[in-house]
Amino acid sequence: MSLPPTPEKRAASVRAALARGDLLGAYDEVVRRGDIADPGLNYLEVLTLARLGDTDRGLKLYDDYRLEEMGGVDPLSLKARLLKDQAFAGRTPSRERLLEACLLYARIHRTTKSSYPAINAATLARIAGRPRLARFLARHVVDETAPERRSGYFSLATLAEALAVLGDVDGARDALIRAMQAPDADVGARSTTVLQLQRLIAAQGDDHGMESLLELIQPPKVAMFCGNIFVGDPELEAGLADKMREVIAREDVGFAYGALAAGSDILIAELLLEKGAEVHVVLPFAEPDFLEQSVAPSGESWVARYHAIKARAASITFASNMSYMGEMEQFAYGSKVTMGMARLRARQLHAEAIQLVIVEQRGDRTLSGSDVTAWRATGGRAEVVIAPALTRPVMPPPPPKSDVERGTYGLMFTDYPGFSKLDERALPLFWEDVMVRAARTLEGHGDVIRQGNTWGDAIFAVFQDAPTAAAAALDLCEELKKVDCKALGVREGTAMRIALHYGPTYSGYDPVTKRTTYYGSEVSRAARIEPVTPSGAVYVTEPFAAVLEMQGDHPFDCNYVGKIALPKSYGVYPLYRLTRRSD
Structure with a gap:
């Protein structure tokens, strides 16, 4: 029996998950420590809760773990971050809470001399209607280190945010371009900057083109993928692959959720893996029944491709563990769960959720066409590749349907x-x-x-x-x-x-x-x-x-x-x- 990882190794695993935007994986890893009382892991648990948006539980654990006693800019600033998130929890930000978080950040800055709490205090002061304080703190951040001497994502993103507070959008854009070239410009880091800029823009408007800053650092999109089942044809697949590959690259899809039915699903999943995206498989019911109904009828080669993708998938989820009951509603239920999972992930990353689809011209009459309708009806954007007439497999007879x-x-x-x-x-x-x-x-x-x-x-x-x-x-x-x-x-x-x-x-x-x-x-x-x-x-x-x-x-x-x-x-x-x- 192998020994559990040391706190240092577990902390490294948690930080790696946070960096790639896997907040659920980060939380699962940090709570596996059980009763081990390690201040560093306690801090990472609360940080993960903050990024997940669970502010109330984060604040409670911050006090329970007595993280303030750790000292240091990160543990001290985490309390201010939670208060900041609490201020934004309502439909309109609480000015009282904003100022409370702002003053705490400013106090931490005076103690630590770090620019991280200073820029947070500056942004909150700007949002809370304290422009003089905001400019004073932002100017301090800008003057602290010359732009050409800055390196690393957070240093450059901090400079960009300070310049944005001061109204220098061009300077902020230059800093963000450099930040995106830094080795540590990971998904987790970018998502936190996106949220900060979104809040700033919401408060002061976009008179100076600040929306363009968001476009530079948006995390990769999250996709739900689906489409028609068909029998393989090398020429057909090559044409569809070229079109969908261009869509995936243009949309910068980094995370995707879908089933793995033969034809469109598997083709899209292969292209996503080719790009390096994180693929999550969501099956509507028991796997043997899914293979029998949605993969094997198109040929054994599709079954092999199914298993190859499954082996590389980041996760496998079953919307339901039940058998296939011969009901199309089970597929619709699985699709609805899949779409929601994609949107949950996009919410966590402050990213856009889109839909990737391959359907025939009259595909609106199919289950995948219904998925597109449902996605668009709830405000989603679908990128649809129209396929020529597809050869459909001969489907096995469904199991006897109950009269209940x-x-x-x-x-x-x-x-x-x-x-x-x-x-x-x-x-x-x-x-x-x-x-x-x-x-x-x-x-x-x-x-x-x-x-x-x-x-x-x-x-x-x-x-x-x-x-x-x-x-x-x-x-x-x-x-x-x-x-x-x-x-x-x-x-x-x-x-x-x-x-x-x-x-x-x-x-x-x-x-x-x-x-x-x-x-x-x-x-x-x-x-x-x-x-x-x-x-x-x-x-x-x-x-x-x-x-x-x-x-x-x-x-x-x-x-x-x-x-x-x-x-x-x-x-x-x-x-x-x-x-x-x-x-």
Whole structure:
């Protein structure tokens, strides 16, 4: 059995993941340290949470880990960065919070003499309406080191930001051009600069052409790829490859998510790998069934190419682990999850998400055509290569289709920690103070709840879609925090654990309750998440977070909490914590 990596090696792995923009991988790696108390890894965990946008948890851990005691410009500035992010959490920045972060950055600058807190203080002062302070700090950064003596991405990007604050867009552009040529101009570094400039432009407008600065440093785009299945033809493939290769290069795609069906999917994935992009495979259902339905009918060569891409893929995800049930809706569900995953990644990188597609001229009548329609309907940009008439494979017959009704819904399970240990005399109070509150809250969402059921302290509810499930879960979470824990005899702060999933289920008549019930493997998956959810929190699956991301301007945040082992040997799954965005 190999020894775990030293804290130094683990820290290097985390920094490498951050550099390539793999924030989820960075977080998974840093939390693998377990109970090892290493200040450097504690710092990296909080830094990763900050980049993931999980500001509240980052602030809590910053204090819990006592990172301020580490000293040094980076640990000290991290607290100011979290306060800055908190200021931008609402629809409009909080001027009070901006100034709090600004003054903390300025204090750190006076202590450390570093230009990093100085430029952050300058930018925040400019955004908060303190132009004299902004110019003073920015001028100090510019005068600190002559431009020709600067090297390295962050030094040059800091100079560019200072010049932008001073209104010297041409000088800022020259500095950013040099910054992009630095060896450490990685995706992670560029994404932080993009966010800073976006905030500055939003505050002071683009009167001086500052948008052009963003174009210089935008991180590579994130793509969802899809297209028609076809039988191989060397001449056809060569023509399509030339067109798609040009699109991938022009759009600078660095990350991509898609299935690997024969034809368009596999061809696009091969071209992405050829360019050096990071490819993530997302399959709609069990792999053997996917190979049988979507790859093998086009010929054994496609199966070999499928496995070659899979071996080089950055990750393999199953939208659902269920078998293929003979339903086109399963492919549509997988596509929706894939599109949402691409957009989640783009949000983390402050990059643009696009769609790469190869379809026939009348491809709008195909599943891939529906994917294009869905992507564009939610504000996405699709780059479509039109193929000539394609030779389609002879598809195998689908499995026998069940007569039982199926649909795709939001699924909620809840549980109250400590219920089984309540004193018998407290049970009537629990029923009135907890379950009646829960019922009243859910009644407010009655028009979108398809089914509700209880078992003691547990609630199972089925919702029409992901956004309505999210809204109901958070309303329930907030209402049940008002319960009198002392009267119940439970620890202060005890509240419902709530888990959400979105997936296909059966619905049918329950002969015992004489009501419609919902069941299936995805219901079981939702049930397994609730026990690992902390008291008073709402955890959601990756498919739920992805589908929610496809809803456009929704009022929710899904913050990554890691890959977590579910009870009863159900497997290890990435989970997210659901919260409402600040007003």
